[in-house]
Amino acid sequence: MDKFNFWDFGVIDFIDVFLVAILLYYIYKLIKGTVAINIFIGIIIIFLAWKLTVFLKMGLLSQIFSGFMDVGIIALIVVFQPEIRKFLLMVGSTNLSSKRKFLSQLKFLKTEEQNQTDIDCIIAACTKMGSTKTGALIVLERSNNLDFLTGTGDEMNIGVTQPIIESIFFKNSPLHDGAIVIENNIVKATRVILPVNNEKNIPQRFGLRHRAAVGITEKTDALAIVVSEETGQISYIKNGEFVMFKDTIELSELVKKDLA
Template identity: 65%
Template sequence: MDFLNFLNFGLLDFIEIILVAVLLYYVYKLVKGTAAINIFIGIVIIFIIWKITEALEMDVLSFIFGGFIKGGIIALFIVFQQEIRKFLLMVGSTNFAKKRNFLKHFKFLKQEINTDTDVEAIVNACTKMSATKTGAIIVIERSNSLEFVKDSGDTMGMEVNVPTLESIFFKNSPLHDGAIIIEGNRVTATRVILPVSRATKIPQRFGLRHRAAVGITEKTDALVLVVSEETGQISYIRDGEFVLYEDLNTLQDVLQNDLG
């Protein structure tokens, strides 16, 4: 009888299942590629074990696992603080006034991240700027909206290529100060002010450019390339961490993979 009742579900039940699936998918996307993914998988496993022990009426084990799940909500907020912040910032940055772009802001509903970015041009531009020690900070948007920082800069619509990127960060250019935002294969904003990270793990030798790069990647899933004005070193930052690479070809492959 219980089995028949289980099969007898309506439209609202179907919608609820779809929404739960979308929610779980987005949570997975937030923690994918970070240390939190292992914690997320562990929680899912414990939850499944709890439900199995509950169904088998194994009271002691069910009580233990149930207590862990029910009493660990506060701990989860602490562990997933960075990921929860990303989600809330994404939701909070949605500009409902722009009705024509309404769906654009809900990028977590997309199955894939836009991969038409000219990664080779970006890396080549960084290489040339590195040779001349021209400071630069390039932010590549992925699934999280960057509208909340784009508003601090100037709106643009330029195609991504080496001359464009070099001209923006040329020392005498009025656009060189601040970061640029790349969406798809277009520079959509320049002179953008980014949130600065206060993390103590960042080495002292890195300045505000690098702290800003870490800051935006702590709050969103954006990818950032930084060219140091002092040393010419090219840094790649993702998920609030510096990503090590062997050479520029490796950097291009890693960047392409992260976008794909």
């Protein structure tokens, strides 16, 4: 077999490597911080063990690992069902006709000149609304395009500030029902209707806002911040799970890290 020659590495090979790198990056983004990352690492270990047994010509073990890998694809579909759904949604929602939107999908290519969401003012608004027990549901868009949701509400193009968020969710405001969607420090839409999760067991103290937050963060990679109308408590939901935090300072740091 001919040896690999570096000088034979052409444009197609570069594109091949680049696309594989993007694919691996998206997979990492989808499973980062979830239980699936441990399963993924376990699969890699089994794959490497299989290749090692083949290399060492360990017939019995290699056949066992080979049989496991043959049927493993079905198990992967079952285990990674939520992640596969998110990945397909991510691919389907990529808007190639808009250069800005396409770059927003490739977050690792973002430049410093692009606006970053002002998390501190969002948290400050949530703290103020919590003190008055004003309910709120804020969805922060990440890689997945949420334009399919904005059509259910009123499309906006407003810069994010603390007074703007508080005025939107003010109890007498016509915009306070539903969720708001924020992308790159812009309120894209208000009064957005989100899919409600009725399958997961959520404590009864949490209402429809929390179920909606769980639903949208399960189906997409978006983040959600909820202010309870009953208790004034602030909740942070990611990947369909409640993320615990000690105070608003830690909450702000968590959200900033997840949006990075």
